[in-house]
Structure formats: C-alpha cells, structure tokens
Amino acid sequence: MTVTEPGAPTTGVPSSAPLLKARGASVEFTVRGRRGKTVVPAVQDIDLDIAPGETLGLVGESGCGKSTLGRALVRLADLTRGTLEFQGTQIGELKGKPLRDLRRDLQLVFQDPMSSLNPRMKVRELIGEAPLVHGLATKDSLDDLVATALERVGMPRSAADRYPHQFSGGQRQRIGIARALALEPKFIVADEPVSALDVSVQSQVVNLLVELQRDLGLTYLFVAHDLAVVDYVSDRVAVMYLGRIVEIGTDEDIRERPRHPYTKALLAAAPEIGRTEAAAPLAGDVPSVVNPPSGCPFRTRCPIAEPQCAESRPELRVVDGHQVACHLV
Amino acid sequence: MTSLLSVRDLRTAFNGQTVLDGVDFDLHPGKTLGLVGESGSGKSVTALSVMGLLDRNGKVLPGSSIKLEGQELAGLSERGLREVRGKRMAMIFQEPMSSLNPVYTVGDQVAETVRKHLGLSRRASRERAVELLRMVGISAPERRVTEYPHQLSGGMRQRVMIAIAISADPALLIADEPTTALDVTIQGQILALLKELQERLNMAILMITHDLGVVSQIADDVAVMYAGQIIERTEAQRLVGNPAHPYSRGLLASVPRLGMDRNVPLPSIPGSVPSPADWPAGCRFADRCEFATPQCREKPPLLIERWPGHEVACDHPLVDGVPTPEPAREVVS
Numbered sequence: 001m002t003v004t005e006p007g008a009p010t011t012g013v014p015s016s017a018p019l020l021k022a023r024g025a026s027v028e029f030t031v032r033g034r035r036g037k038t039v040v041p042a043v044q045d046i047d048l049d050i051a052p053g054e055t056l057g058l059v060g061e062s063g064c065g066k067s068t069l070g071r072a073l074v075r076l077a078d079l080t081r082g083t084l085e086f087q088g089t090q091i092g093e094l095k096g097k098p099l100r101d102l103r104r105d106l107q108l109v110f111q112d113p114m115s116s117l118n119p120r121m122k123v124r125e126l127i128g129e130a131p132l133v134h135g136l137a138t139k140d141s142l143d144d145l146v147a148t149a150l151e152r153v154g155m156p157r158s159a160a161d162r163y164p165h166q167f168s169g170g171q172r173q174r175i176g177i178a179r180a181l182a183l184e185p186k187f188i189v190a191d192e193p194v195s196a197l198d199v200s201v202q203s204q205v206v207n208l209l210v211e212l213q214r215d216l217g218l219t220y221l222f223v224a225h226d227l228a229v230v231d232y233v234s235d236r237v238a239v240m241y242l243g244r245i246v247e248i249g250t251d252e253d254i255r256e257r258p259r260h261p262y263t264k265a266l267l268a269a270a271p272e273i274g275r276t277e278a279a280a281p282l283a284g285d286v287p288s289v290v291n292p293p294s295g296c297p298f299r300t301r302c303p304i305a306e307p308q309c310a311e312s313r314p315e316l317r318v319v320d321g322h323q324v325a326c327h328l329v
Numbered sequence: 330m331t332s333l334l335s336v337r338d339l340r341t342a343f344n345g346q347t348v349l350d351g352v353d354f355d356l357h358p359g360k361t362l363g364l365v366g367e368s369g370s371g372k373s374v375t376a377l378s379v380m381g382l383l384d385r386n387g388k389v390l391p392g393s394s395i396k397l398e399g400q401e402l403a404g405l406s407e408r409g410l411r412e413v414r415g416k417r418m419a420m421i422f423q424e425p426m427s428s429l430n431p432v433y434t435v436g437d438q439v440a441e442t443v444r445k446h447l448g449l450s451r452r453a454s455r456e457r458a459v460e461l462l463r464m465v466g467i468s469a470p471e472r473r474v475t476e477y478p479h480q481l482s483g484g485m486r487q488r489v490m491i492a493i494a495i496s497a498d499p500a501l502l503i504a505d506e507p508t509t510a511l512d513v514t515i516q517g518q519i520l521a522l523l524k525e526l527q528e529r530l531n532m533a534i535l536m537i538t539h540d541l542g543v544v545s546q547i548a549d550d551v552a553v554m555y556a557g558q559i560i561e562r563t564e565a566q567r568l569v570g571n572p573a574h575p576y577s578r579g580l581l582a583s584v585p586r587l588g589m590d591r592n593v594p595l596p597s598i599p600g601s602v603p604s605p606a607d608w609p610a611g612c613r614f615a616d617r618c619e620f621a622t623p624q625c626r627e628k629p630p631l632l633i634e635r636w637p638g639h640e641v642a643c644d645h646p647l648v649d650g651v652p653t654p655e656p657a658r659e660v661v662s
Contacts, residue, residue: 271542281517
C-alpha cells in the first residue's frame with residue numbers, strides 16, 4: 001500500500017493508515033419501468049480515506065447520494081465501480097462467510113429507530129440476535145452482554161424485557177445504538193441518527209455518540225443534513241451534490257473558509273436563531289441524477305456560473321488547504 | 330388592535346384523554362404567530378382544533394372559544410365550518426404529497442378549489458389556477474397545470490399547496506411544519522414566498538414548527554407549548570434573546586450552532602416530554618427543570634404577564650438566565 005498513488009486525496013488526510021479507503025467508488029441503481037431500464041447513478045467516483053478514530057461528516061440535501069454512500073461503505077449497497085478497502089483488505093467483492101464476518105466490524109445506525117427495530121421483538125432479542133449469530137455470546141451469557149450494551153447507552157437493564165413501542169423516540173435511538181455496539185464494531189455509519197428526534201433529546205443522543213467514540217475508539221461516518229450537528233461531531237466534513245463530493249476539508253475549513261458556492265449556500269440557508277433576515281435563497285430545484293446537467297452538476301443553481309462550467313466537470317483540487325470541485329475558485 | 334383569531338381556554342380531548350389543556354392566544358391581521366413545541370406538545374392539535382379538522386376521536390371540549398373575525402367556531406356545525414374553512418382560513422401541511430390527490434393534475438386540483446370557493450366557471454377557474462401558480466413562483470404554470478403531483482419536486486408541491494390555500498384569499502393561513510420535509514435551500518425559498526404572500530394579501534399566519542430558527546426568521550410573536558399548554562408567549566426576538574421559562578431556555582440552548590466545541594457536551598434537557606396520561610399535578614416541566622422547587626410540583630403555574638408583552642407560566646421566571654427567587658403571582662401590566 002503506497003500513500004502516493006494517483007487519486008489519493010492530498011490534504012486533510014490523516015497521516016496514519018486509513019481504516020477505510022474508497023477509490024472511484026460508484027453505486028448505480030437500475031430501475032425498470034414501462035419505458036425500459038433507467039440507470040440511476042446515485043454515487044459517482046468517490047475517493048475517500050477515513051482514519052481510525054476519526055469522524056467524517058457527510059452533508060448534502062435529499063437525493064444527493066449521502067445515505068447510499070454510507071450504505072456502500074458498510075457493504076449494504078454494492079459498488080458498481082471502484083474499490084473499497086477496510087484495514088488494508090479489499091472488501092468490495094466479498095461474499096458469503098467472509099462478508100458475514102466483516103459485518104461485525106461495520107455497523108449502521110438508522111434515522112428512524114421505529115422502522116429499523118422489529119416491533120415484535122423484545123429489546124433483549126433485538127440487541128442479542130447478532131452477537132449470538134456471530135458467536136460473541138452464548139444463550140447463558142446473553143443477558144450480561146445485553147445489560148452491558150444497554151448500560152453503555154444510558155438505559156436500565158430492565159429495558160431488555162420490553163418492546164420498542166414502549167420507549168420514547170430518544171430511548172429507541174439509544175437501543176438502536178446499543179444494537180450496533182453489541183458487535184463491538186470498528187466503524188459505524190450513523191445515517192441521520194438524530195434528525196427524527198426532538199431538539200431537547202437530539203443533543204442527548206449526539207452527546208452519547210461523541211462519548212462512545214471517545215471511550216471505545218470508534219470511527220464514524222456521520223451522515224446528516226444539519227450542518228451545525230455535523231460541524232459539532234466531525235473532524236472532517238464532506239459536502240455532496242448530485243452523487244459527488246464537491247468539497248471536503250476539516251470542520252473548520254468548511255465552516256470558516258468554504259469555497260464551493262454550494263457549501264456557501266448551504267451554510268447561508270440554515271435558519272439561525274436570532275437572524276431575522278434570511279440570505280437570498282438558492283434558486284431552483286436539485287436536478288435529477290438521471291439527467292444531470294453537462295459540466296459542473298451545480299451550475300444550474302450556481303449564482304456565479306460561467307459558460308465554461310457547462311463544458312467540463314470540475315475535479316476536486318486543493319484550494320485554501322482543502323479540496324474543492326469548482327472551476328471558479 | 331382587534332385580533333383576527335382569538336383562542337380562549339381551548340381544551341381538546343382524544344377518546345376522553347385531554348391533550349390540550351387551556352390554550353389562549355391572539356393573532357392579529359397580517360401578523361405571524363409562531364407556535365413552537367416538541368412532538369406531543371399539542372401544537373398540531375391546536376391547529377386542527379382551530380380548523381375543525383380533528384378526526385372523529387378528537388373533541389373540542391365545552392367552554393373552549395375559537396373566534397375568527399368575531400365568529401365563534403367552537404361548536405359550529407360541519408356545514409357552518411365549511412363556509413369558513415378554505416375561504417377565511419386555510420391550512421398547509423408538512424407533507425404536500427399526502428395532501429394532493431395523485432390521480433388528478435395539479436391544475437385540476439387548484440381549479441377545483443377556485444370553482445368551489447369563488448363559484449367561477451370551468452374556464453375562468455382554469456385561468457385563475459394558472460395565475461395562482463404563477464403567484465407562488467411556479468415557472469411555466471401553463472405547462473405545469475397539466476402535470477401530476479409525482480412529477481413535481483417537494484418544494485414545487487408545497488408551492489401548489491400554498492396556491493390552493495390562498496385561492497380564496499383567506500385572512501388566516503395555518504402552516505403546520507411547512508418546511509420540515511424540505512431541504513434547507515428549498516426551505517428558504519418557501520419561507521420567503523410565505524412572507525411575500527403575507528404582505529401582498531395581508532394574511533395572518535399561524536406557523537406551527539419545532540424549529541426555533543424558522544420562528545426567528547418569520548414570526549412576529551411566539552408561543553411556546555409544553556404538555557398541552559402555552560408556557561411562554563412574547564415577541565419572537567425577545568423570546569430568543571430573553572427566554573423566561575426554563576423550558577424555552579433549554580430548548581434554545583439545545584439547538585446546535587456552527588462552531589461549537591466538541592469537547593464540551595451540547596446542552597440538553599434531561600428526560601423526555603411526559604405523555605398526557607402522565608402529566609404531573611404541578612408544573613408539567615418540573616421533573617426536567619434544574620430550578621424546580623418542591624412548591625413547583627404542587628401547584629401548576631399560571632400564564633402571567635410578567636413584563637409588558639411577555640407572558641410566562643413559571644413561578645421562578647428567568648431573568649438573564651437566573652431564576653427569580655420569590656414566587657410572585659400578581660399581574661404586572
């Protein structure tokens with residue numbers, strides 16, 4: 001494994017060997033309809049290194065491919081092109097038992113715990129099922145494992161004998177986190193883990209995730225549309241638009257020195273408490289990924305687009321110490 | 330100033346369980362009141378009670394008063410309500426896809442409302458539909474009228490809902506989380522549109538939201554709800570700058586802001602909102618309140634005007650984040 005291979009990101013990259021490494025990662029979905037097949041390129045040509053212990057935030061609007069990328073990184077969506085490496089091993093093509101073994105290390109926390117937790121299962125089964133399958137616990141030792149997992153997320157032992165509907169949204173998300181943690185994973189994709197929660201509870205869960213990372217040395221991909229939450233939890237932030245990363249840098253780079261017009265628009269659009277005058281909203285809608293604009297995918301909504309933007313698609317390059325895909329910066 | 334909408338002691342129950350417990354507020358013509366709260370606080374039930382759109386398990390209890398332009402709506406027959414709904418007050422919802430009929434074109438749906446409320450002919454209502462779509466910022470409305478809801482983006486669908494809502498020139502628009510399902514860049518567009526239409530049509534807006542950022546951007550006044558009651562009410566800028574109720578303060582502090590230090594835990598409110606069956610006898614927030622005293626748990630605090638134009642239901646309202654020590658119950662005017 002060399003550090004200087006072509007395509008390797010050049011900045012903001014952790015110096016240690018990455019835990020997870022994607023090169024040219026692309027995910028396409030084929031939709032069959034009355035008018036034949038349509039290929040939906042949800043994620044395109046992603047190069048990404050995620051260091052052990054790091055939190056990488058992934059932001060973008062609905063349909064930008066951020067959840068699909070998250071799922072691809074934990075092998076819940078298959079890559080159509082590109083490679084994926086975990087701890088130096090190629091995992092993009094794994095199948096069968098090796099893939100099942102790998103799943104222990106890679107876990108996902110979902111947005112809506114009510115729809116990701118089986119309503120007919122007690123919390124004990126929900127948390128204990130996977131550890132039993134993976135041989136991390138026996139029927140006898142299961143109660144202890146479940147109790148430990150629950151305590152870690154601030155839930156009482158007695159929760160094990162109850163069903164998901166008996167808990168509040170915040171408690172259910174804690175159970176979802178406990179379930180992911182029960183396998184002692186190394187990498188967790190948290191896909192909008194707090195966006196279905198009320199604000200007063202949202203911060204409890206964010207604090208829990210940060211604390212768990214510190215205690216257990218976890219690595220996170222934190223997917224969210226709320227820039228402030230992402231900024232708070234992340235070491236680095238990647239901004240996606242129409243299936244591609246358009247800017248990536250440290251949380252401070254993105255917050256203080258955003259260079260891509262889309263990142264700037266996202267920052268300006270977030271309603272802020274105490275600000276009465278909103279920034280001029282970005283015009284128009286997000287184009288369809290099936291039929292993206294020529295050249296730069298953002299040019300149809302970009303306030304500074306020029307004719308050249310329609311001609312070629314800008315690649316990520318280093319500007320201001322982090323990477324930006326824009327011809328005009 | 331006379332109020333357009335005046336709600337007094339509004340109590341609503343579902344299957345005998347009270348979920349709204351004495352809600353009072355006024356909304357003046359052309360103004361925006363933000364009704365803020367978390368899930369289960371009763372903010373949407375308040376909106377549905379005003380609109381007369383509660384499902385059959387829900388009932389506005391006797392003694393409640395909802396006056397729109399002086400007319401009492403509480404206890405009005407369905408037929409009577411139909412004269413008011415759509416014409417004098419209209420509502421838009423969080424998820425426009427579930428409010429639009431998927432098998433009719435957008436034009437049909439806008440035109441239908443226009444025909445019903447304004448009694449226009451088919452052709453005239455069609456023309457009015459195009460005009461309304463243009464008013465809400467839909468480009469090429471002549472072409473859009475022939476499209477179906479699924480062909481539109483989420484933001485466009487919400488614009489269509491707004492077009493339907495304003496078709497009869499209502500005095501009151503109730504907007505229930507109208508931007509929650511939308512992306513931030515689109516959310517800004519919809520809020521700007523609502524503001525623009527409000528000025529043009531002199532329409533009052535009751536904005537129901539959990540998002541304090543939205544409130545501070547669009548509302549003149551704010552009422553904060555907790556466990557079926559309004560616990561604080563004042564001007565929007567005053568509330569975000571000087572929250573007097575510990576819950577309002579906690580809510581404001583919990584909203585993450587850019588540039589916060591990860592080594593410092595985000596402020597949060599411990600516990601969760603009690604469900605109506607578990608409402609405590611005293612202050613309903615006492616179990617989660619860092620300033621609660623034993624007395625707070627005994628007697629429910631009343632919503633009292635502590636400062637001119639600033640009402641709060643707390644016996645130890647905060648001044649600059651510090652609770653006032655003596656429970657004062659007299660009214661300051």
